[in-house]
Amino acid sequence: MNAPLPMTQRTVAELSALPRVEFVAALDGIFEHSPWVAESAWEDRPFATVNALHDAMCQAVIDAGEGPQLDLISAHPELAGKAAVRGELTAESTREQAGAGLDQCSAQEFARLTQLNDAYKAKFGFPYILAVRGHTRTSIIENFSNRLENSRADEIEECLRQIFRIAGFRLQDLVRD
Numbered sequence: 001m002n003a004p005l006p007m008t009q010r011t012v013a014e015l016s017a018l019p020r021v022e023f024v025a026a027l028d029g030i031f032e033h034s035p036w037v038a039e040s041a042w043e044d045r046p047f048a049t050v051n052a053l054h055d056a057m058c059q060a061v062i063d064a065g066e067g068p069q070l071d072l073i074s075a076h077p078e079l080a081g082k083a084a085v086r087g088e089l090t091a092e093s094t095r096e097q098a099g100a101g102l103d104q105c106s107a108q109e110f111a112r113l114t115q116l117n118d119a120y121k122a123k124f125g126f127p128y129i130l131a132v133r134g135h136t137r138t139s140i141i142e143n144f145s146n147r148l149e150n151s152r153a154d155e156i157e158e159c160l161r162q163i164f165r166i167a168g169f170r171l172q173d174l175v176r177d
Contacts, residue, residue: 009175012048012176015027016046016047027057030057030171032090033090037057037060041053061160061163061164069160072163073160073163080097081127096132100132101137113141116141116145124152126155131169
């Protein structure tokens with residue numbers, strides 16, 4: 001499991017009071033390389049709860065339509081993929097993947113994940129996304145294999161669901177009611 005982030009949490013009221021630029025900067029990393037989500041949610045301030053903030057951010061993604069949604073999905077790194085090997089993951093992704101043990105893959109597990117990443121990207125045109133908190137390497141590989149059987153439309157929907165879960169975890173680590 002991932003440990004909480006080593007930083008002081010802000011309250012949702014403190015966050016809601018921030019000017020747009022500071023609000024967006026404070027939420028950097030909640031949605032991978034996609035500050036537009038926080039920019040859009042800023043319009044819905046003030047937020048009474050962390051869940052209300054999360055809901056507003058998710059709604060911004062839903063309202064954005066398929067083009068921006070696919071860009072958001074594509075902004076995510078492969079699990080235990082090339083960016084991880086090169087040390088190019090965001091701090092959030094690094095913590096999450098390490099928490100699931102993806103930084104400790106055996107050569108066989110790494111080869112299987114590379115094969116799955118390549119097959120998934122070839123089939124769907126975007127990276128496989130899973131909120132890995134609470135998963136093991138074995139459960140990730142099993143989920144990965146199973147999802148290769150889905151349709152592209154189903155995978156877009158599932159990737160967004162997983163992104164929303166990831167964002168929820170990240171917000172819980174960063175903001176309190």
